Amino acid sequence: MKKYHIFSRFFNSMGSFYNLSELAQYMAVFYFNMRTVHFHTQGKNFLELHEYAQELYEQAEEYYDDLVETAISFNEMVQPMFVTPGDCPPVTDVANMTPTDTIGVMLNGVRVLFDSLESITKEVYPSFVYSKIDSMLEWLDKQNYKLTQMSKEI
Numbered sequence: 001m002k003k004y005h006i007f008s009r010f011f012n013s014m015g016s017f018y019n020l021s022e023l024a025q026y027m028a029v030f031y032f033n034m035r036t037v038h039f040h041t042q043g044k045n046f047l048e049l050h051e052y053a054q055e056l057y058e059q060a061e062e063y064y065d066d067l068v069e070t071a072i073s074f075n076e077m078v079q080p081m082f083v084t085p086g087d088c089p090p091v092t093d094v095a096n097m098t099p100t101d102t103i104g105v106m107l108n109g110v111r112v113l114f115d116s117l118e119s120i121t122k123e124v125y126p127s128f129v130y131s132k133i134d135s136m137l138e139w140l141d142k143q144n145y146k147l148t149q150m151s152k153e154i
């Protein structure tokens with residue numbers, strides 16, 4: 001535990017704006033949004049989008065867990081899952097959610113998450129944290145590609 005405390009003092013002294021608990025909050029918004037579209041998407045692509053949304057929230061849940069556990073190991077203050085960042089509110093308008101709306105929510109979610117993960121300052125965390133972040137970015141990049149294709153075909 002002592003080692004982690006030293007880490008967290010180091011991070012504080014670096015004065016970084018970003019931290020893992022904040023990234024976790026962005027991951028939570030993505031998780032909530034994928035759960036929302038899972039139930040509320042309508043139209044001819046319902047089954048495909050319903051199942052894809054589940055794939056996305058299952059992976060997001062795993063990443064959320066990893067981010068929070070790592071944040072706690074660094075003595076970061078972690079908000080409850082439902083406390084979401086002010087600049088990134090979850091989707092609440094679920095009326096008549098067409099396949100285009102659903103893909104839009106997915107694509108926007110993937111891009112917001114990508115930006116927030118990518119923007120953490122490279123020098124602040126030890127390399128094992130970056131390998132976690134890198135694998136999340138790689139996954140998001142794949143989803144971005146897939147969703148961009150889907151939006152052209154819809």
Ligand SMILES: [Fe+2]
Binds near residue numbers: 038054
């Ligand atoms: Fe379900």
